[in-house]
Amino acid sequence: MSRFERELSESLKRKEPPAGFANKVIARAHATDKRSGWGWSWQWAAAAALVMVIVGGGVFSIREQRRQAENEQKKEQLMAALRITGSKLRFVEERLAAIRERTINLRMEQE
Amino acid sequence: MTKADFESVVREHQGMVYSIACNFFHNAALAEETAQDVFLQLYEKRLSVEVGSHCVAWLRRSTVHRCIDTLRRSSFRNEIQVDLLPEVPVDMPETDPFLQERLRRLVASLPETPRAVLVLRFGEDMDAEEIGRTLQMPVRTVWSHLQRATALMREKAARYLKEKEDEPVRTRT
Numbered sequence: 626m627s628r629f630e631r632e633l634s635e636s637l638k639r640k641e642p643p644a645g646f647a648n649k650v651i652a653r654a655h656a657t658d659k660r661s662g663w664g665w666s667w668q669w670a671a672a673a674a675l676v677m678v679i680v681g682g683g684v685f686s687i688r689e690q691r692r693q694a695e696n697e698q699k700k701e702q703l704m705a706a707l708r709i710t711g712s713k714l715r716f717v718e719e720r721l722a723a724i725r726e727r728t729i730n731l732r733m734e735q736e
Numbered sequence: 737m738t739k740a741d742f743e744s745v746v747r748e749h750q751g752m753v754y755s756i757a758c759n760f761f762h763n764a765a766l767a768e769e770t771a772q773d774v775f776l777q778l779y780e781k782r783l784s785v786e787v788g789s790h791c792v793a794w795l796r797r798s799t800v801h802r803c804i805d806t807l808r809r810s811s812f813r814n815e816i817q818v819d820l821l822p823e824v825p826v827d828m829p830e831t832d833p834f835l836q837e838r839l840r841r842l843v844a845s846l847p848e849t850p851r852a853v854l855v856l857r858f859g860e861d862m863d864a865e866e867i868g869r870t871l872q873m874p875v876r877t878v879w880s881h882l883q884r885a886t887a888l889m890r891e892k893a894a895r896y897l898k899e900k901e902d903e904p905v906r907t908r909t
Contacts, residue, residue, distance in 0.1 A: 629890055630858065636836035637843065637859035642754035643768060647746045650772050654742065654779040 737782040737791070745791055746775050752792075752860065753799050759855040760803040762844030770806055774799050796860065797870050804848045835893065842892050850885035853878055 737745070753774050758767035777798060778785060785794050843854055852871060856862045862870070864878040871878070 629893070630886070632835065632893075633839055633843075633854070633886075633889065634858045634861070636839040637755075637759045637855060639751050639755045639859075640758050642750050642771060643764070646754065646768065646771070647743075647750050650746050650750070650775045651743050653772065654776060657776065657779070 737785055737787055739782075741787050742779055742782050745778070745787065745795075749792065749795055750775075753795055755859055756796065756799045756855055757803055759840070759843060759859045760800075760851060761807075762840050766806070770799070770802050774802055777802075793870065796856070796862075800852045800856065800870060804852060807848050835896070838896050839889065839893060842889055846885055846888070849873075850881040850888075853881040854885050854889075857882060 750771070754767055754771045757770040757774075758764060761767055761770070774795065778791075778795065785791050843851060846854065849871070853867055856867045856870060857864075864875045864882070867878045868875045
């Protein structure tokens with residue numbers, strides 16, 4: 626190594642960083658850890674909320690469908706009951722009309 | 737690399753990382769900022785970096801690349817064209833305290849690649865092969881940068897010393 630190179634090596638020799646440099650770096654690294662942890666907790670909370678909304682919406686939708694099906698079924702039952710009642714009433718009316726006609730005929734025969 | 741490993745790496749190699757950046761920029765504030773960024777980058781990638789020689793090589797490579805990136809982003813560029821300067825033979829006289837400061841300033845004024853080569857060669861005492869691996873360039877290119885940058889430094893240093901020799905004469909006249 627020439628003298629010039631020795632001078633160059635001497636001028637570029639190791640320099641110590643300012644006091645507290647390592648502690649500052651470590652503190653900054655831990656700060657990024659906390660930030661990323663906070664970010665993760667927010668992401669998890671958002672994901673959980675989304676899942677809850679989807680599940681809640683699904684449950685509500687299923688209940689609504691069931692309620693509508695039950696209503697339809699009740700409506701069908703009511704209609705069937707009304708149809709049966711109507712036919713029975715018609716039958717009774719016809720019977721009554723027949724009895725009335727027979728009664729009138731008997732009276733006329735007696736007279 | 738665990739968090740405890742990271743802390744010991746910071747304490748052990750802070751001088752190396754800071755020195756490379758400081759010799760590169762000749763600016764303490766910029767060197768500190770760059771060195772902090774390098775260690776924070778190491779912390780982010782600590783799971784993929786092994787403790788030991790791999791980590792030292794990673795730190796050197798990252799520091800040099802970050803220095804070059806910072807220099808490219810910055811608005812000022814205090815460079816000297818190495819190719820344009822002739823090689824001048826120099827007889828080195830006794831050194832003075834100002835010569836080394838002059839040399840540091842000259843290193844910091846070189847273009848980025850020869851500057852990085854000189855900093856690693858004379859600051860970190862790395863050989864051409866190690867520098868080639870760190871800067872990802874052929875050994876022949878490293879030698880070429882070293883020779884041209886050293887020639888430039890010799891010429892500049894000689895000019896400075898000649899001016900100093902002439903100084904008393906000028907003051908007398």
